[in-house]
Amino acid sequence: MVTLLVAICFISFLLVKNSPIDPIQAYIGADMLKVSPEQRAKIAEYWGLDQPVMVQFLHWGSAVVTGDLGISMIYRRPVINVIGERFLNSLALMLSAWVLSGVIGFVTGVIAAMKKGTWIDRLIKWYCFTLASTPTFWMGLLILIVFAVWLGWFPVGMGVPAGVLAENVTLLDRIRHLVLPVLTLSMVGMANVALHTRQKLIDVLGSDYVLFARARGEQGFVLFWRHGLRNVALPAITLQFAAFSELFGGAVLAEQVFSYPGLGQATVEAGLRGDVPLLLGIVMFTTLFVFIGNLLADISYYVLDPRTREGRKA
Amino acid sequence: MSILEVNHLSVSFKQYTTGLKQIDHKVISSLNVTLEAGEILAVVGASGSGKSILAHAIVGILPSNASIGGVMTYKGEELTPERQKALRGKEIALVPQSVNFLDPLMKVGRQVRTAVRAGDAIEAQRAVFERLRLGREVERMYPFQLSGGMARRTLLSTAMVSGAKVIIADEPTPGLDPVVMKEALDHFREFANQGCAVLLITHDIESALQIADKIAVFYAGTTVEIARVEDFAGQGEALRHPYSKALWRALPQNGFTPIPGSQPHSSALPPGCLFAPRCGMATPECLQAQPDMRELRDGMVRCIHAT
Numbered sequence: 312m313v314t315l316l317v318a319i320c321f322i323s324f325l326l327v328k329n330s331p332i333d334p335i336q337a338y339i340g341a342d343m344l345k346v347s348p349e350q351r352a353k354i355a356e357y358w359g360l361d362q363p364v365m366v367q368f369l370h371w372g373s374a375v376v377t378g379d380l381g382i383s384m385i386y387r388r389p390v391i392n393v394i395g396e397r398f399l400n401s402l403a404l405m406l407s408a409w410v411l412s413g414v415i416g417f418v419t420g421v422i423a424a425m426k427k428g429t430w431i432d433r434l435i436k437w438y439c440f441t442l443a444s445t446p447t448f449w450m451g452l453l454i455l456i457v458f459a460v461w462l463g464w465f466p467v468g469m470g471v472p473a474g475v476l477a478e479n480v481t482l483l484d485r486i487r488h489l490v491l492p493v494l495t496l497s498m499v500g501m502a503n504v505a506l507h508t509r510q511k512l513i514d515v516l517g518s519d520y521v522l523f524a525r526a527r528g529e530q531g532f533v534l535f536w537r538h539g540l541r542n543v544a545l546p547a548i549t550l551q552f553a554a555f556s557e558l559f560g561g562a563v564l565a566e567q568v569f570s571y572p573g574l575g576q577a578t579v580e581a582g583l584r585g586d587v588p589l590l591l592g593i594v595m596f597t598t599l600f601v602f603i604g605n606l607l608a609d610i611s612y613y614v615l616d617p618r619t620r621e622g623r624k625a
Numbered sequence: 626m627s628i629l630e631v632n633h634l635s636v637s638f639k640q641y642t643t644g645l646k647q648i649d650h651k652v653i654s655s656l657n658v659t660l661e662a663g664e665i666l667a668v669v670g671a672s673g674s675g676k677s678i679l680a681h682a683i684v685g686i687l688p689s690n691a692s693i694g695g696v697m698t699y700k701g702e703e704l705t706p707e708r709q710k711a712l713r714g715k716e717i718a719l720v721p722q723s724v725n726f727l728d729p730l731m732k733v734g735r736q737v738r739t740a741v742r743a744g745d746a747i748e749a750q751r752a753v754f755e756r757l758r759l760g761r762e763v764e765r766m767y768p769f770q771l772s773g774g775m776a777r778r779t780l781l782s783t784a785m786v787s788g789a790k791v792i793i794a795d796e797p798t799p800g801l802d803p804v805v806m807k808e809a810l811d812h813f814r815e816f817a818n819q820g821c822a823v824l825l826i827t828h829d830i831e832s833a834l835q836i837a838d839k840i841a842v843f844y845a846g847t848t849v850e851i852a853r854v855e856d857f858a859g860q861g862e863a864l865r866h867p868y869s870k871a872l873w874r875a876l877p878q879n880g881f882t883p884i885p886g887s888q889p890h891s892s893a894l895p896p897g898c899l900f901a902p903r904c905g906m907a908t909p910e911c912l913q914a915q916p917d918m919r920e921l922r923d924g925m926v927r928c929i930h931a932t
Contacts, residue, residue, distance in 0.1 A: 518725075519721065519723070519725040519726045520726050520727055520728045520729070522686055522721075522726070523719065523721050523726035523727070524728070524739075525686050525713075526686050526713055526718075526719040526721070527713070527714035527718070527719075527740050527787070528714025528715060529714070529739070530710070537728070538728045538731070541728075541730045541731070542728070542729070545730070616730070617730060618729065618730075618767065618769050
């Protein structure tokens with residue numbers, strides 16, 4: 312884990328260093344014309360930009376180890392605070408999308424598999440293939456047009472209503488702003504889960520033990536409940552945890568489309584405006600996030616599957 | 626009256642060949658077996674002769690691309706798909722081949738309990754496990770933790786707790802050591818002695834001879850002979866069909882004599898008698914038409930020359 316983090320940091324650091332972003336220009340912005348070359352050199356020296364890349368990396372790295380991620384250039388606040396605040400917003404978005412896509416995807420997948428070959432299965436399959444091949448941002452735009460512009464049911468974007476004081480923003484307001492991005496993310500995310508669940512359940516239903524269960528007179532829902540659910544839920548849960556990275560990737564796009572003030576949007580801003588400390592901070596944070604997702608997937612297997620659990624005991 | 630009768634059973638599978646051309650692949654062309662209460666009928670034959678399909682056809686769990694011909698009756702009434710659904714697991718029980726037929730994520734004790742139809746499931750399961758000498762700890766195990774012998778006994782116990790009148794055991798013995806095998810076979814004998822009918826599907830003639838009352842010999846999807854166990858003796862003089870005789874003589878202790886050729890594949894069956902191409906007694910008449918099953922010396926045979 313530590314080596315992974317170090318490697319990721321190093322690579323992103325090099326990438327940022329070699330990108331055409333000029334940190335000084337990013338810092339000063341439009342006032343660049345008023346800054347003389349001498350002043351520039353002064354700033355560069357102050358920040359240590361004149362030193363070799365490795366030295367700069369070690370300098371930054373040692374600060375990170377002590378918990379100091381630096382100050383964001385855009386927000387003029389410590390990176391850790393920005394990430395913390397943005398992540399809370401994103402967490403609400405991603406968590407609800409994650410749960411929704413998991414549950415809805417699982418249920419539709421199960422229905423499709425149980426009714427395999429019927430019109431309902433074909434409908435679900437068609438829907439999932441379409442969605443699985445739909446880019447998140449395009450889906451977001453479409454939903455925005457239909458629900459926010461045409462129907463006007465939900466606000467067009469952002470996390471809270473514009474022009475309202477922070478203390479007057481109600482929970483309902485926040486939820487109303489959350490609905491469309493969540494809808495976008497979960498609609499796209501569920502397709503994968505549904506298709507995967509469907510395929511897996513079809514395999515399970517064709518297995519010898521289901522055949523034998525039918526030979527014992529089990530059928531329909533009882534059969535599914537006893538033998539289908541467990542055997543399908545296990546890979547589905549694992550897949551869902553492992554999908555943390557896709558979830559984050561989708562969130563970046565969806566937040567951009569809906570101007571939702573989450574971590575994804577901060578990533579895009581940091582990248583575009585050359586906010587190196589913030590960008591690196593987010594990279595580290597998302598690495599951690601995805602890593603935890605995969606770790607949970609592995610752990611869930613150990614906990615839920617008796618074959619690995621009992622195998623370790625023995 | 627016989628409890629289960631299978632007459633002229635044929636099973637074919639729809640298959641797609643090149644492109645969208647659909648063909649009917651006939652795997653079983655004419656099977657006849659009759660099961661009596663209190664009796665063990667062993668079905669023997671090489672692999673590919675249609676033994677397992679017979680078992681699945683009786684229980685009604687063939688895949689959906691299969692179509693069935695012929696008549697099956699249970700207690701004198703026709704065994705329709707609806708009746709099969711109602712009877713399976715209750716009056717007709719299957720003992721499947723391998724541990725793969727157990728749900729990998731369910732403790733075996735619970736799986737056996739799901740087969741119980743009347744009374745206290747836990748008690749019934751424990752009683753059966755005790756009879757089969759499976760320890761108390763086994764019921765809390767998952768299928769992957771069972772040894773081969775334990776798995777067979779677990780599968781057997783699902784049939785025992787169900788209270789079924791007809792038990793169809795599909796290859797219950799391979800991979801068992803002689804002691805455990807003897808035990809397993811004795812359990813079937815016990816079943817039959819209690820008034821159940823047992824259909825024992827196996828390719829192991831020797832073990833079948835130990836416990837069965839009658840033997841049905843399958844060849845290329847047909848029944849060629851149904852004989853009493855006593856007929857399998859000496860040089861096979863009492864047997865009726867040339868294939869049964871050949872099978873008997875091919876056993877190590879009976880001369881170890883093979884016959885040339887091999888069982889035809891179901892997609893390339895010869896005309897007339899299916900065994901004629903390999904038969905020493907074959908005459909031009911044998912190639913005319915497939916002979917019907919006929920009664921002969923208290924058994925059945927599908928051969929025009931048999932005496």
